[in-house]
Amino acid sequence: MAETVVVDFPKNFTRALNDGQLRRNLRAAMDTLGMRRRTLFSDPVAFEQLRARGDAIRQRALRQLPELLERLETKCTANGIQVHWAETPAQANGICLEILRRHKATRVIKGKSMVSEEMHLNHFLEEHGVEALETDLGEYIIQLDHETPSHIIVPAIHKNRDQIARLFHEKIPDTPYTEVVEELNAIARKVLREKFFAGEVGVSGVNFAVAETGTLCLVENEGNGRMCTTAPPVHIAVMGLEKVVERLEDVPPLLRLLTGSATGQLITTYFNMITSPRKQGEKDGPKEVHLILLDNGRSKIWADPELRQTLKCIRCGACMNHCPVYTRLGGHAYGYVYPGPIGSILTPQLEGLDHAGAMATASSFCGACEEVCPVKIPIVDILRRLRVESYNKQDASNAVKGHGYKTNATESLTWKAWALSNAVPWINAVNAKLLGLLGPLLPRLPAWGIVKGWRQSRALPRFAGKSLHALAKESRIRDE
Amino acid sequence: MECTATMPDRPEKVYFFGTCLIDLCFPRAGMAGMELLQREGIQVIYPQQQSCCGQPAYNSGFPDEARQVARQQLKAFPQDYPVIVPSGSCGGMLKHHYPKLFADQPEAAEAQHLASRVFELTEFLVNVLGVELEDRGQPIKVTWHSSCSALREMRVIEYSKSLVRQLKNVEVIELQRERECCGFGGSFSVKQADLSSAMVADKVADIEQTGASLLLSGDCGCLMHIGGALEHRKIAIPVKHIAEFILERTRG
Amino acid sequence: MNSPRDNILARLRAAAPQEATSAREADAPPTPELGRADKIARFNRLMEAMHAEVLLTDSQNWRIALKDLVRKRGLNGLLYAPGTPLGNALEADWDSDLPPLVGYSQEVEQCKERLFAIDAGITSTKGGIADLGALILWPNASEPRLMSLVPAIHIAVLEASRIHDSLAEAMRQERWAEQMPTNALLISGPSKTADIELVLTFGVHGPKELIVLLVED
Numbered sequence: 001m002a003e004t005v006v007v008d009f010p011k012n013f014t015r016a017l018n019d020g021q022l023r024r025n026l027r028a029a030m031d032t033l034g035m036r037r038r039t040l041f042s043d044p045v046a047f048e049q050l051r052a053r054g055d056a057i058r059q060r061a062l063r064q065l066p067e068l069l070e071r072l073e074t075k076c077t078a079n080g081i082q083v084h085w086a087e088t089p090a091q092a093n094g095i096c097l098e099i100l101r102r103h104k105a106t107r108v109i110k111g112k113s114m115v116s117e118e119m120h121l122n123h124f125l126e127e128h129g130v131e132a133l134e135t136d137l138g139e140y141i142i143q144l145d146h147e148t149p150s151h152i153i154v155p156a157i158h159k160n161r162d163q164i165a166r167l168f169h170e171k172i173p174d175t176p177y178t179e180v181v182e183e184l185n186a187i188a189r190k191v192l193r194e195k196f197f198a199g200e201v202g203v204s205g206v207n208f209a210v211a212e213t214g215t216l217c218l219v220e221n222e223g224n225g226r227m228c229t230t231a232p233p234v235h236i237a238v239m240g241l242e243k244v245v246e247r248l249e250d251v252p253p254l255l256r257l258l259t260g261s262a263t264g265q266l267i268t269t270y271f272n273m274i275t276s277p278r279k280q281g282e283k284d285g286p287k288e289v290h291l292i293l294l295d296n297g298r299s300k301i302w303a304d305p306e307l308r309q310t311l312k313c314i315r316c317g318a319c320m321n322h323c324p325v326y327t328r329l330g331g332h333a334y335g336y337v338y339p340g341p342i343g344s345i346l347t348p349q350l351e352g353l354d355h356a357g358a359m360a361t362a363s364s365f366c367g368a369c370e371e372v373c374p375v376k377i378p379i380v381d382i383l384r385r386l387r388v389e390s391y392n393k394q395d396a397s398n399a400v401k402g403h404g405y406k407t408n409a410t411e412s413l414t415w416k417a418w419a420l421s422n423a424v425p426w427i428n429a430v431n432a433k434l435l436g437l438l439g440p441l442l443p444r445l446p447a448w449g450i451v452k453g454w455r456q457s458r459a460l461p462r463f464a465g466k467s468l469h470a471l472a473k474e475s476r477i478r479d480e
Numbered sequence: 481m482e483c484t485a486t487m488p489d490r491p492e493k494v495y496f497f498g499t500c501l502i503d504l505c506f507p508r509a510g511m512a513g514m515e516l517l518q519r520e521g522i523q524v525i526y527p528q529q530q531s532c533c534g535q536p537a538y539n540s541g542f543p544d545e546a547r548q549v550a551r552q553q554l555k556a557f558p559q560d561y562p563v564i565v566p567s568g569s570c571g572g573m574l575k576h577h578y579p580k581l582f583a584d585q586p587e588a589a590e591a592q593h594l595a596s597r598v599f600e601l602t603e604f605l606v607n608v609l610g611v612e613l614e615d616r617g618q619p620i621k622v623t624w625h626s627s628c629s630a631l632r633e634m635r636v637i638e639y640s641k642s643l644v645r646q647l648k649n650v651e652v653i654e655l656q657r658e659r660e661c662c663g664f665g666g667s668f669s670v671k672q673a674d675l676s677s678a679m680v681a682d683k684v685a686d687i688e689q690t691g692a693s694l695l696l697s698g699d700c701g702c703l704m705h706i707g708g709a710l711e712h713r714k715i716a717i718p719v720k721h722i723a724e725f726i727l728e729r730t731r732g
Numbered sequence: 733m734n735s736p737r738d739n740i741l742a743r744l745r746a747a748a749p750q751e752a753t754s755a756r757e758a759d760a761p762p763t764p765e766l767g768r769a770d771k772i773a774r775f776n777r778l779m780e781a782m783h784a785e786v787l788l789t790d791s792q793n794w795r796i797a798l799k800d801l802v803r804k805r806g807l808n809g810l811l812y813a814p815g816t817p818l819g820n821a822l823e824a825d826w827d828s829d830l831p832p833l834v835g836y837s838q839e840v841e842q843c844k845e846r847l848f849a850i851d852a853g854i855t856s857t858k859g860g861i862a863d864l865g866a867l868i869l870w871p872n873a874s875e876p877r878l879m880s881l882v883p884a885i886h887i888a889v890l891e892a893s894r895i896h897d898s899l900a901e902a903m904r905q906e907r908w909a910e911q912m913p914t915n916a917l918l919i920s921g922p923s924k925t926a927d928i929e930l931v932l933t934f935g936v937h938g939p940k941e942l943i944v945l946l947v948e949d
Contacts, residue, residue, distance in 0.1 A: 010674075017678050025929075032930050052758035060757065066744040085737035137936060138927035154927060161929050181931040189936055196937065197848050213912045223881060223923035223938020230877045230915070231840070241740070248909040252900040253760045263926070266778065267864040269938070271918035279914055283876040284840035295740045303747035324661045328678050362672055364665025364679070365539060366628040381580075387541030406541075415537050419545035422500070422531040423552045435504055453673030457680060458708030461505050468498040468507040472526040477496075477514060479528040480559075 007335030009358040016333035022158055026330050029157045033321040036264025037372065054257045055376040057250045058312035065302060068211040068244045069293065075214025079276040081289045089119040092294045096121060096203070096236055097128055099290055103234055105130070105200035111218070111225035112136040113205025114152050114315060115238045115294055117337045118350075121203070132203070135192050135224035137185065144171045150331030152338065153262045153317035158330045192224065202228030202286065206239035207314070208254060209291070212247045216291065218272040219258060221265075226272050235277075235286040241293045242302070242311035254314060257374035261316035297350045297401070304398040306385060310345050312375040317342075319369035319379065325362050334359060341369035345382040352402030353390050360386035432467040439463025488562055490608060493523040495563045497553070497598075499570040499700065500532035502721075506700045509721030513566040513601050516727055520609045524564075529556040533573040538581065540667045547581055554578075554590045562608075563594065566601040566723050567699050568630025574598045576633055600630065601723060602640040602698055615647040617729040623653050623692035625683075625706060627699035628661050640698045640722055647729050653690040657682070664705035680709040687717060695719045763863050763898040771862040771895045772946070778865020782921030783934050784942040794889065794947050795821070799830060801887075801943065802852070807831040811853035811883055813875035818856045818889055836876055847878060852885035859894035859902060866920040867944065868902060870913045877915050886939040888919070891949045 016022060041047040061068060073083045086092035100108065108130055110116065122143070125132040134143040138156040142149060145167055149155030156164070161179045168187055169177040175187055204225055208217040216237050218225050229235045245251065259265040278285040301307050320326045320340030331339035336347045336356060344359040353360070360383050369379045386400060391411070393404035421427045439462060454460065466474075473479070494517060502510040514524045531552060538546035553574070557563050565571035575598040582591035605611045624644065626637045644652055663669065663679025670676075683706055687695055695710075695717055697703050707719035734742070766774060776786045789797045802810060813819045814835040826833055834850055836843070855875055859868040867888055871877040880886050896902040899918070903909065908916070923938030934940060 013672070014674055017674055029930050046761045049758065049761040053760040056757035066741055069741070069744075085735070085740055087736040087739055091736055135937065136927070137925045141927065154930070156927055157930075159928075161931075164928055181928045182933050184928055185925060185933045185936060192937060193848070197844065213909055215912050215916075221923065222925050222936040224936070226877075226881050226917075227937055230881065233841075248903055248912070249900060252898065252903070255899070267866055267918060267920050269782070269919065269921050269923055271866070273912065273916040274914070275912040275916070276914045279873075281873040282914060283836060283838065283873065284878045285876075285914060293740075295736070295743075299740055299743040299747075302744060324663070324679055325675055328675065361668070362675060364628070364661050364663055364668045364676070366661035366665065367632040368628070368659070368661070371632055384539060384541070387539070388543055389541075391541045415540070415542040415545045419537065419542075419548045422534070422549040425529050425531070425552070428531045432504060450670035453670040454708070455712075456673055457677035457712055458669075458705060459711035461704045461708060463504050464507045466507060468503040468510040468526075469528055471507050471511050472498070472514070473528065475511065477524055477526045480525050 007356070009335065009362075012333040012335055013329060013362070016329040021160070022330050023328060025158055025160050026327055029154065030321045030327045033154075033263060037261060037318060037321070038264075040260045040264040040266065050253060050257060051374050051376055053253045054314075054374050055312065057245060057254060058314070058375045061245045061250070062242065062302065062308055062311055064246065065242070065244070068246055069241060071211040072209055072214060072244050075211065076291055079214045080279075081214060081216075081276060081291050084290060084292045085295075086292055087295045089294070089296055092119050092238060092292050093121055093124040095290075095292055096238075097125070097130075099234065099236060100125075100130055100201055103201065105234070107195075107198060107200045108132040109195055109199035109202050109228050109232065110134050110139070111202070111204040111220065111228040112139055112155070113203065113238055114149075114337065115205055115240050116203060117149060118296060119238065119294070121238075133195050135195065135228060136220075137188050137222060140188055140192065141167065144168075148332070148337070150339065151317060151320060152315055158332065196224075196227040196231050199228070199232045201234040201236060202232040203236045203238065204229050206237050206243055206291075207258065208251055209239060209244045210248050210251060211244050213275060215248065215273050215275045217251060217255075218274070219255065219268045219270075220272065221269040223270065226270055229272060229274060230285055233286055234288045234290070235274075236290045236292065237274075238292045238294060240298060241295055242298055258314050258316050261318040261372065261374040300401070301349050307349060307382060307398075307400070309377050310349065310382060312377050313342055313346070314375060315342075316374055318372040318374065322368040322372050324364070324366060324368065341379045342377070345377075345379055345386065348386050348402070349400055353386065353400055354402030354405040357386065357390045357402065357405055360390065429469065432469060435463045436465050436467060488608060491522065491562055493525055493561045494604075495557050495559070495561045496524050496526045497530060497533070497557070497563050497565045497570065497574065498526065499565065499567045501700045501704065502566060505704060506721060509566060509700060509724045512721070512727040513564070513723040516601075516605060516611070516723055517564065520605075520611060522609070525561065527556040533570040534581070535570065535573040535577075536666055538573065538577060543581065547585070550578060550581055550591075551587065554587055554594055557594055561597065562604065563598045564601050564604050565598060566721065567701070568600055568627045568634040568636060569699050569701055571598055571600045572629040572633035600634045600636045600639075600698070602643055603634070603636040606639040606642055611643070613643065613646040613726060613730050615649045615729050616731065617647070617649055619649045619651070620694065621651045621653055621690075621692045622694045622696050623655055623687055623690040624658070625655065625662065625687075625695060625697040625702055626658055627697060627702045630698050631659060636698070643722065643726060644696065647726070650729065653692050655686045655690060657686055662702050662706050664701050666701070669705060680705060684709050684713060684715065688715060693717065694725075696722050696725055698722050760900070763901065765897055766862055768892070771897065772892055774862045775860050775865055775895050776946070779921065779944060782865060783924070784921045784944055786944045786946050788946050788948070790948040794945050795825060797945060798854070798887065799827065802830055805852070805885070807851040807885070809834045809850045809852070811836055811847070811850050811879055813855065813879065816856065816874050818854070819874070822854070836879055840876070840878060847882050850883050852887060853879040853883040854887040854889070855879050857888050857890045857894070859896055860890050861899050861902060861918065862895050863898045864918070864920060866918040869917040869919060871915055871917070872913065880917070880919065881938050884935070884939055885941045885943065886922075887943045887945065889945045889947060891947050893949050
């Protein structure tokens with residue numbers, strides 16, 4: 001990575017938790033998204049069946065990943081799409097810039113793409129004198145405010161209409177203040193239409209890439225994605241290399257799962273399937289289409305059968321919408337591109353536990369994310385694995401980047417003592433007795449360490465005078 | 481690895497796994513659970529060799545220590561009896577995580593064997609014993625908290641609630657966000673104390689708006705957490721484990 | 733130095749193959765096969781729910797319906813595809829008091845300004861999908877991609893017999909995998925967004941209106 005981001009998680013979390021406006025904006029939005037999803041998938045049996053299908057498709061794709069990537073490359077190339085491979089975001093950015101330079105392009109219009117966020121593409125292009133304009137309404141809003149997405153599907157969800165009204169009024173010339181959503185929308189339409197007209201290169205992400213046909217599938221509602229991939233003479237699509245699927249027939253179930261899980265829609269306004277650049281005789285569409293396949297640590301994740309499940313993700317965002325932690329923090333507090341439950345398993349693997357390991361602790365393991373995940377990613381199991389790796393100093397081949405960063409004698413000893421006490425019955429009995437005797441004193445002890453954290457909002461538990469072991473014995477409940 | 485619960489016929493004997501939290505802080509809930517089983521004519525065995533399921537270490541990133549403790553439980557419950565657990569969380573650990581924890585260990589088969597015999601208490605009372613409850617208590621309004629593991633891992637919430645609904649003088653007022661976590665999550669509650677506090681604050685507000693005079697749950701972890709938060713805010717709503725509540729309401 | 737491609741594939745190859753599992757995959761839930769009337773009804777209901785306007789008509793009357801709506805809206809022109817069956821039908825019988833028919837007959841580079849200024853476009857469709865409420869469009873040399881995107885009003889003509897039960901069925905029946913076009917599209921309504929407070933608003937960057945002339949055939 002070109003730059004190492006240092007994220008102060010505790011500070012971010014505290015700031016987010018104290019932001020009442022943010023909490024209200026998020027809560028309302030996540031409730032709505034959750035409700036819409038429930039309405040669409042109202043038949044639990046059919047949903048289970050559908051997601052079992054989605055899971056199987058994604059597993060099959062990952063199982064054959066190297067072959068499918070090669071097949072995708074061969075097919076795309078035969079169709080006239082130029083395929084590029086990038087191990088790092090820096091390489092991917094370099095490829096983009098080279099294409100732009102070849103076309104002497106300085107105006108890029110962008111459709112929504114999380115991988116381009118992962119590459120920090122906008123920042124990179126601006127540094128090289130290229131205007132990279134986000135055209136998805138949500139992305140446009142946050143770009144105006146020099147922010148990053150706080151949600152992978154609804155990137156400006158942390159803002160309410162007043163905030164957006166003020167932003168438009170201040171940042172877009174000759175724009176009167178209005179809080180009417182339709183009017184805000186019309187303002188953006190007007191500004192961006194000129195940009196679509198003048199855009200020299202369009203950049204987009206990819207939702208699914210079909211190896212069988214060499215087709216890039218894009219899901220969207222606004223039409224900006226179609227604009228970016230149709231109006232300019234050059235289209236660059238960037239995708240994480242895990243997004244490949246084997247067959248065209250794999251697409252319909254995944255599409256249904258994606259739009260339903262994300263926003264409760266049966267289908268988005270547009271489903272855009274691109275298989276080649278403009279052919280001889282065709283009157284529009286880009287003359288060049290480039291596909292950049294980005295690794296950025298994915299091949300390493302893929303090598304471990306448990307962690308590989310992370311790569312099944314189809315980026316629907318449902319895990320965020322249903323996460324009690326995300327709902328209270330919003331995406332920015334996580335500090336990296338991918339927030340919420342999926343971000344908490346993906347980011348530490350991409351960036352290293354030593355940088356982002358704290359994300360794996362920001363979960364109560366409630367499992368709400370797994371319950372809604374359309375491809376059955378075992379998010380809690382992977383979070384648990386990351387916690388293990390955080391303490392694991394051993395250099396195994398499948399160890400997660402930055403592993404062992406948390407190893408410390410105090411915690412290790414504490415757990416060793418705990419294990420001893422719970423594995424040896426007589427120590428356990430003595431302990432129980434001691435706690436029963438000393439328990440009443442606990443609230444009077446000074447608050448330190450974990451007790452301090454607990455007592456910030458909760459009274460200490462009371463230890464019973466007699467343990468269940470003792471009561472059972474007294475009541476002559478059989479012990480065998 | 482799915483352990484599908486095949487419900488046994490009514491057994492003569494069952495094991496009772498009390499859980500460490502009940503052992504130390506809520507022993508009356510454990511005793512009540514055993515009495516409910518005995519009252520149905522079941523012989524209850526409480527192995528004194530038992531301790532903790534191992535979940536605290538397991539979820540904190542210390543699988544070796546978790547395994548060390550889990551091994552002790554494998555030893556403590558060797559016979560072919562059902563193992564009844566008055567907790568969705570600890571039950572979930574035994575049932576769904578022991579097979580994973582011991583997957584490549586010599587005890588793999590033992591762990592599977594134990595997992596296949598684990599039942600959450602209310603699930604067992606309803607499904608296997610078909611208990612019928614006669615309410616002898618005064619009218620009361622209660623609310624119900626579903627623990628995440630009872631809800632999503634053990635999937636037993638409907639059994640628990642069906643038992644409470646059998647009590648004719650008990651009015652259950654549902655929480656607005658029943659499916660939302662209270663923020664306990666074991667070590668999460670102290671390692672991410674701010675987040676956990678924010679979650680439990682919302683849970684407490686939800687409980688208050690029901691107007692209930694008692695909070696019930698099938699998991700003492702959540703009860704300790706929510707109860708502690710209620711007490712911290714000096715809100716006079718007591719918390720109680722479902723087993724204790726049912727026993728009190730139906731005792732002659 | 734190896735290329736990024738070689739490095740990535742080498743890393744993947746070094747780790748593969750770990751699983752040889754090829755257990756039978758779960759099937760997708762079945763889509764009910766609907767009769768013709770039910771299919772049309774479902775298609776209509778879903779499209780209208782997404783704010784598309786569906787006008788039921790037949791092969792005798794569709795042009796009347798079209799002229800009627802074009803007249804009412806006072807458009808500055810109607811973008812169409814000359815040389816296609818639809819284009820020919822329009823040319824054959826277009827009244828002089830109607831907004832002019834404007835052919836998309838040059839490459840976009842030559843006509844971009846006109847394209848971005850015209851009020852409405854009319855296209856044919858390849859079919860419809862009942863269980864999604866969506867149109868299938870396969871733009872081609874005579875009926876280019878931007879026709880259904882740039883004008884504020886998109887009018888689409890769909891023969892009722894071409895409505896499929898599901899996307900999967902359409903793909904299978906028409907053997908899409910063997911002949912994917914440059915661009916294949918599903919369109920379920922006018923463009924929309926919910927990016928501000930999740931308030932659903934229609935007419936963002938794509939068309940503000942989608943009107944489907946559903947022709948009973």
